[in-house]
Amino acid sequence: MFKSLRWRLTFWFVLLTTIVYTLSAVFAIWLFRVEMTRVMDEELHALVDELRPAIALKDKVPNLQEWAKTARQVPFKFLPTIQIYDLQGRLIEQHGPSGVPILFSSVKEVRAEDYHIRVCSAPLLDGKQLAGYLQLQLSLRNRERAIAQFGITMGLIFPFLLLALAIAGYVFAGKAASPVEESFVVLRRFMTDAGHELSTPISIIQANAEAMEVEIPESVRENNRLAVITRSTERMANLVKDLMLLSKMESPQIYSNKIPLDFEKLVRGVVEEFQELFKAKSITLSTKRVGPATVVGDAELLKRLVTNLLQNALRYTESSGTVEIGVESLGRNTRLTVSDTGVGIPPESLQSIFERFYRVDKSRSRNQGGAGLGLSIVKAIVDAHRGRIDVYSQVGTGSTFTVTLPTRI
Ligand code: ADP
Numbered sequence: 001m002f003k004s005l006r007w008r009l010t011f012w013f014v015l016l017t018t019i020v021y022t023l024s025a026v027f028a029i030w031l032f033r034v035e036m037t038r039v040m041d042e043e044l045h046a047l048v049d050e051l052r053p054a055i056a057l058k059d060k061v062p063n064l065q066e067w068a069k070t071a072r073q074v075p076f077k078f079l080p081t082i083q084i085y086d087l088q089g090r091l092i093e094q095h096g097p098s099g100v101p102i103l104f105s106s107v108k109e110v111r112a113e114d115y116h117i118r119v120c121s122a123p124l125l126d127g128k129q130l131a132g133y134l135q136l137q138l139s140l141r142n143r144e145r146a147i148a149q150f151g152i153t154m155g156l157i158f159p160f161l162l163l164a165l166a167i168a169g170y171v172f173a174g175k176a177a178s179p180v181e182e183s184f185v186v187l188r189r190f191m192t193d194a195g196h197e198l199s200t201p202i203s204i205i206q207a208n209a210e211a212m213e214v215e216i217p218e219s220v221r222e223n224n225r226l227a228v229i230t231r232s233t234e235r236m237a238n239l240v241k242d243l244m245l246l247s248k249m250e251s252p253q254i255y256s257n258k259i260p261l262d263f264e265k266l267v268r269g270v271v272e273e274f275q276e277l278f279k280a281k282s283i284t285l286s287t288k289r290v291g292p293a294t295v296v297g298d299a300e301l302l303k304r305l306v307t308n309l310l311q312n313a314l315r316y317t318e319s320s321g322t323v324e325i326g327v328e329s330l331g332r333n334t335r336l337t338v339s340d341t342g343v344g345i346p347p348e349s350l351q352s353i354f355e356r357f358y359r360v361d362k363s364r365s366r367n368q369g370g371a372g373l374g375l376s377i378v379k380a381i382v383d384a385h386r387g388r389i390d391v392y393s394q395v396g397t398g399s400t401f402t403v404t405l406p407t408r409i
Contacts, residue, residue, distance in 0.1 A: 005180075009173035010166060017165050025154045032150055036143050037118070041107055044080065044120040044136050051082065051134060055124060080138040084124070087132055099137045109140070116140045188247050195244035202240060206233040235371070242373040245304070246356070249380040257298040258385070263334055263405075264292050266299065267327050270306040274314065282319040285310075289326035293334040295405045297385045302405075305381045308374040309338040309401050315368040316399070317342035329407070333387075336403040344395040353391070354379040378403075 081099030084092050091101045102110060104121045111117075121135040209230045216224060271287055278285040295302060306325075313323040317340045326337040345353060345360055352358045357372040378401075382389045385405050393399035 005177050006170065006173045009176065010169040013169035013173065014162065014166050017169075018162065021158065021161065025151075025158075028154070029147060029151055033143070033147055036146065037109075040118055040138060040140075040143065041120070044107065044118065044138060047080065047136060048120060048122045048134060051136075052122065052124065055084070055134065080136040083135040083137065085133040085135060087130065089133075092132070097139065102137075103133060103135065116144065184250070188250055191247035192244060195240050195247070198240050199237065199244075202233055202237045206230065206237060209233060239371050239373070242371065242377060245377060246373065246380060249377070249384060257301075258296050259299075260294050260296050260407075261299055261302065262292075263295040263302070263336075264290055264327055266295075266302055267306055267325065267336065270303055270310060271325060273307075274310050277314055278323065281314065281317075283314065283317050284322045286322065286324045288324065289328065289337075291327055291329065293327050293329040294407045295334050295385070296408055297405065301381045301384065305378050305403065306336070306338075308378045309336075309403075312370075312374055312401075313338055313340040313342065313399075315370060316340065321398075330404075332407055333404050334407055336405070337400060339398060339400040341398040344397055344399055345391070345393040346395055350391060350393065354389075 079096050081094060081096040083094045083099055083101070085103055086092050089103050100110075100112075100115055100117070102119060104119050107118065107120045109116075109118050117137045117139055119135060119137050121133055123130055124132040124134050209226055213224075213226045213230055216226065267290055268287065271285065271290075275285060310323070310325070317323060321341040323338070323340045323342075326335075326339075328335045328337075349358075349360045353360070354375050356376045358376075359370060359372040379389060382403055382405070387403060387405040389404075390402045391399060392402075
C-alpha cells in the first residue's frame with residue numbers, strides 16, 4: 001500500500017513537473033523569438049535612419065551610389081538586402097544578398113517556399129515631396145536556427161532533468177509517506193491486539209451460552225434470551241474475525257503465501273458447502289460454466305473470496321431465484337463470475353459497496369447477518385492477488401460480480 005502510495009506521489013510529482021517544464025519551455029521559446037524579433041526590428045529601423053540621408057536624389061530618382069561606395073566594403077553576410085523603389089513601385093536598385101521584389105509600408109514578416117524574411121519599408125522624400133521608397137529585407141534563417149537550437153537544447157536537457165526529478169521525487173515521497181506508514185503500522189498492531197484480546201472473552205461467552213442453551217427444552221430454544229445472546233455473540237465473533245482479516249490484508253507479508261492452485265476444485269468445494277443453504281431458501285445454484293482454471297494465490301483467501309460472493313448472492317436473492325457461478329480460463333487470467341437474480345444494487349451505491357461497513361439497505365443487511373465488510377474483504381483479497389473486480393447490477397433484476405485473477409505470478 002505504502003509502496004504504491006510512494007510510487008503514486010512520485011508519478012504525480014514527475015507528471016506535474018513535466019507539465020510545468022513543457023509550458024515553461026514553450027513560453028521561453030516564444031519569449032526568445034519575440035525578443036530576437038524586437039532586436040532585429042531595432043536594427044532595421046536604425047539602418048533605415050542611417051541610410052535615408054545617404055541616398056542621393058538625382059533628377060528625382062533615388063540612388064544608393066554614394067552610400068554603396070562605402071557599404072560595399074562592409075561584408076554583406078549579416079547585412080540586410082537594401083532596395084530602392086521608384087514612385088511607381090519599380091525596383092531600381094538593390095544591394096546585399098539577393099532579395100525579393102516586395103513593397104511594404106511598415107515592418108512585416110513574409111514567408112514563402114524559398115524565403116522567410118522580415119521587411120521594413122520607408123518613404124524617400126525630396127524636400128516635402130515623395131520621391132521613392134527604401135526597403136530593407138532581413139533573412140530570418142539565423143533567427144529560426146537560433147530558436148531551433150534553443151528548443152533542441154531544452155529537449156536534450158529534459159530526460160536528464162526528468163530522471164533527476166524522478167529520483168528526488170521518489171526519495172521525498174518516501175520521506176513524506178513514512179509518518180503515515182508508521183501510524184498505519186501502529187493502528188494495524190492495535191487492531192490485531194484488540195482482536196486477539198476480544199476473541200477470547202467472546203469465545204468464552206459463546207461456549208457458555210451454547211452449553212446453557214442445550215439445557216433448555218427444544219420447543220422454547222428459538223426465542224429465548226440465550227438464543228439472542230448466542231446469535232449476537234456469533235455475530236460479534238465474526239465481526240472481530242473480519243476486522244482482523246482486513247487488518248492482516250494490509251500487511252505486506254500477505255503476498256508471500258501464493259502458490260498455483262486448481263481454482264476449479266476450490267470453487268466446486270465452496271459451492272458444495274453452500275448447496276444445502278441455497279436449497280433451504282429454494283434458490284437454484286448452478287455451476288454450468290465452471291471449467292478448469294489455475295490461479296496463483298492463497299487458498300484460504302481465495303476460498304473466502306468465493307464464499308463472500310456466494311453468501312451475498314444467497315442473502316440478496318429471493319426464494320425461487322437463480323444464482324450462477326462461472327470459472328473460465330482466459331490464458332494469462334482466470335475469470336470468476338457470480339450472477340444472481342436478486343434485488344440488485346442502485347447505480348449510486350455501486351461506487352461505495354466495496355467500502356468498509358457500507359450497506360445499501362442497513363436493516364435488510366443487518367437482519368441477514370451482514371455488517372458491510374464482506375465486499376471490502378473481497379476487494380482486499382482481489383488487490384492482494386493483483387486482480388480486478390467489476391460489478392454489473394440492475395435493481396429488481398440482479399447482479400453480476402466478475403473477478404479477474406492472474407494465472408501466473
Ligand atoms: P454485507 O455484509 O452487508 O452483505 P457487503 O460488503 O458484502 O456487506 O456488501 C455491501 C452491500 O452491497 C450490501 O449491504 C448489499 O446492500 C450490497 N450487495 C452486495 N452483494 C449484493 C448482491 N449480490 N445483490 C444485491 N446487493 C448486494
